[in-house]
Amino acid sequence: MRPADTLRFARDAAAGYPVRTALSVLAMSIGVAAVVILTALGDGARRYVVGQFSSLGTNLVIVLPGRSGTGGFNPANTITSTPRDLTIDDAASLRRLPSVRRVAPLAVGTSEIAHGGKLREAMVAGSTAEFLPIRNFELAQGNALPDEDWNRGSSVAIIGAKLRQEIFGTDPAVGQLVRVGDRRLRVIGVLKPLGQGLGMNTDELVIVPVSLAQAMFNSNTLFRILVEANSREAIPAARTQSLELLKQRHRGEEDVTVITQDAVLATFDKLLGALTLGVAGIAAISLAVAGILVMNVMLVAVTQRTGEIGLLKALGASAETIRLAFLAEAAMLSGIGALLGYLLGQLGAFALRLAFPVFPAYPPSWAVIAGLSTALATGLLFGVMPARQAARLDPVLALMKH
Amino acid sequence: MALIELSGIERRFLLGDTTVNALSGLDLQVDAGQYVAVMGPSGSGKSTLLNLLGLLDRPNAGSYRLEGRDVTTLSPEEQAAVRSRRIGFVFQSFHLVPRLTAAENIALPMMLAGIAPTERKQRVAQALADFGLDKRADHKPDQLSGGQRQRVAIARATIMQPALILADEPTGNLDRHTGDEVVHLLEALNGNGVTLIVVTHDPALGARAGRQLVMEDGQLKHDSAHAPG
Numbered sequence: 001m002r003p004a005d006t007l008r009f010a011r012d013a014a015a016g017y018p019v020r021t022a023l024s025v026l027a028m029s030i031g032v033a034a035v036v037i038l039t040a041l042g043d044g045a046r047r048y049v050v051g052q053f054s055s056l057g058t059n060l061v062i063v064l065p066g067r068s069g070t071g072g073f074n075p076a077n078t079i080t081s082t083p084r085d086l087t088i089d090d091a092a093s094l095r096r097l098p099s100v101r102r103v104a105p106l107a108v109g110t111s112e113i114a115h116g117g118k119l120r121e122a123m124v125a126g127s128t129a130e131f132l133p134i135r136n137f138e139l140a141q142g143n144a145l146p147d148e149d150w151n152r153g154s155s156v157a158i159i160g161a162k163l164r165q166e167i168f169g170t171d172p173a174v175g176q177l178v179r180v181g182d183r184r185l186r187v188i189g190v191l192k193p194l195g196q197g198l199g200m201n202t203d204e205l206v207i208v209p210v211s212l213a214q215a216m217f218n219s220n221t222l223f224r225i226l227v228e229a230n231s232r233e234a235i236p237a238a239r240t241q242s243l244e245l246l247k248q249r250h251r252g253e254e255d256v257t258v259i260t261q262d263a264v265l266a267t268f269d270k271l272l273g274a275l276t277l278g279v280a281g282i283a284a285i286s287l288a289v290a291g292i293l294v295m296n297v298m299l300v301a302v303t304q305r306t307g308e309i310g311l312l313k314a315l316g317a318s319a320e321t322i323r324l325a326f327l328a329e330a331a332m333l334s335g336i337g338a339l340l341g342y343l344l345g346q347l348g349a350f351a352l353r354l355a356f357p358v359f360p361a362y363p364p365s366w367a368v369i370a371g372l373s374t375a376l377a378t379g380l381l382f383g384v385m386p387a388r389q390a391a392r393l394d395p396v397l398a399l400m401k402h
Numbered sequence: 403m404a405l406i407e408l409s410g411i412e413r414r415f416l417l418g419d420t421t422v423n424a425l426s427g428l429d430l431q432v433d434a435g436q437y438v439a440v441m442g443p444s445g446s447g448k449s450t451l452l453n454l455l456g457l458l459d460r461p462n463a464g465s466y467r468l469e470g471r472d473v474t475t476l477s478p479e480e481q482a483a484v485r486s487r488r489i490g491f492v493f494q495s496f497h498l499v500p501r502l503t504a505a506e507n508i509a510l511p512m513m514l515a516g517i518a519p520t521e522r523k524q525r526v527a528q529a530l531a532d533f534g535l536d537k538r539a540d541h542k543p544d545q546l547s548g549g550q551r552q553r554v555a556i557a558r559a560t561i562m563q564p565a566l567i568l569a570d571e572p573t574g575n576l577d578r579h580t581g582d583e584v585v586h587l588l589e590a591l592n593g594n595g596v597t598l599i600v601v602t603h604d605p606a607l608g609a610r611a612g613r614q615l616v617m618e619d620g621q622l623k624h625d626s627a628h629a630p631g
Contacts, residue, residue: 005513311497314497
């Protein structure tokens with residue numbers, strides 16, 4: 001039989017039993033759709049987290065007060081058990097490092113912000129002029145923090161877009177006085193709306209000079225020091241140099257933790273990549289189930305069409321021809337199912353993206369290719385047994401079944 | 403030259419613990435162009451003989467030469483090729499594929515043999531015209547009368563221009579009138595030189611054949627070609 005005829009014959013045979021065909025196509029398409037949607041979810045989560053970390057800023061090295069993990073026995077620890085403060089001067093000293101481009105100290109707390117009878121809770125970030133470029137923040141109106149001595153905080157503030165809208169409405173905000181905690185500050189700038197940024201909603205943020213924030217929250221230690229390296233290659237150098245310098249400044253005691261954005265990113269990337277793979281594995285089980293269903297359907301087809309198989313043999317069909325026809329039918333069922341499932345999955349991922357716009361639920365191409373080829377492979381694999389059974393039928397017995 | 407030469411054919415079936423001799427020690431020669439009727443009671447081995455002649459079944463012993471060639475030793479694939487080119491089947495219950503149209507059913511043996519679509523179309527059109535089925539080409543079997551169905555089946559059996567047509571009770575499911583039509587059709591084919599072997603219960607149909615074989619218990623009880631007188 002010619003290949004085109006085999007395909008046409010298989011297609012007509014499949015179309016001859018619409019319910020049976022629809023069911024197995026449905027099973028296969030659900031399997032493939034599950035792979036596509038679940039990997040879209042997993043990969044979306046990965047991309048979301050990676051995106052969030054990237055939005056922190058580029059080439060970032062972050063200094064945290066305190067030592068995370070145990071660094072072996074250090075005699076200094078036996079004398080001073082409380083970690084030394086991470087001070088503004090510590091941050092300022094990092095600026096002299098050759099591998100470092102910019103440094104921004106960060107002190108954080110919550111306070112209330114009030115103006116014209118309106119009052120609300122807000123997160124206050126104390127930093128310096130370079131905070132905005134390091135975090136890739138942009139101003140919608142006004143100016144950045146003044147480039148002044150870090151220990152001399154002017155009474156100024158930059159507010160987030162949502163805060164501005166809630167407190168000032170349509171009135172101009174820049175130049176107005178607001179009360180933050182027990183201070184009166186002048187608004188000098190408004191941030192562009194950005195949305196969520198890793199636990200810190202920048203649209204509801206108040207940025208003030210770092211020393212002012214420390215005075216407001218009555219604390220001498222910084223929450224973080226954000227260090228931007230000169231380049232991607234300079235990140236490891238910036239990390240070791242920062243650590244070394246701070247250790248020196250803290251009398252040889254390594255009481256800070258320095259993490260690089262890359263390391264954090266890579267960890268999350270790996271973690272969520274593994275999660276996606278796991279989810280894809282679970283979805284693959286549904287593909288195998290679909291394959292077994294196709295096999296059952298084809299076995300039923302062989303029983304249902306025993307008479308026809310006998311007739312085909314009487315008309316001169318070789319075992320090979322019959323095997324190919326049944327295999328083509330199984331491949332067709334799983335192929336159409338896989339294609340339908342792919343479209344269904346893409347539709348589902350699209351719906352997810354519509355429902356959660358911040359969540360980039362795109363199925364990774366490896367998953368799509370693996371899903372489709374697994375569907376085809378299982379369809380063919382599970383089609384072999386029924387096809388062989390059909391080809392082996394005794395024509396005399398098969399004809400009597402007609 | 404004899405088209406069919408059977409010698410010492412044995413065919414045994416195992417039914418539970420007992421062996422049934424469906425055919426035993428059968429010798430038969432059929433010349434090309436003959437019209438043979440095979441008769442006999444149920445279980446006499448008529449159908450087994452027909453299946454053996456059609457290469458749908460293999461004997462346990464003996465040899466079968468078709469057109470001078472020993473076909474019992476052929477592989478299943480080679481036997482399928484012989485069935486495709488040299489043998490046409492006509493069944494009592496027509497055995498049309500229900501989802502295919504009359505034209506597609508007629509074209510089925512050519513499709514299985516891998517004949518090009520253009521040639522298939524041409525030969526099907528000719529066959530439809532020859533068997534008076536022009537207006538029924540696109541009808542499915544369930545839209546055809548019994549006589550039309552059997553005509554489609556005969557068109558299908560002859561489309562590969564076989565040397566041998568095996569008909570198993572071809573009129574068994576038809577009324578007398580349409581049955582006669584079908585018999586005339588088969589006899590016309592025989593008139594054109596095709597060897598025709600008909601298995602039947604109907605003595606009237608059997609009497610029309612040029613040669614009558616009567617079977618009983620797997621053996622030839624009577625052969626009009628060698629009958630005394």
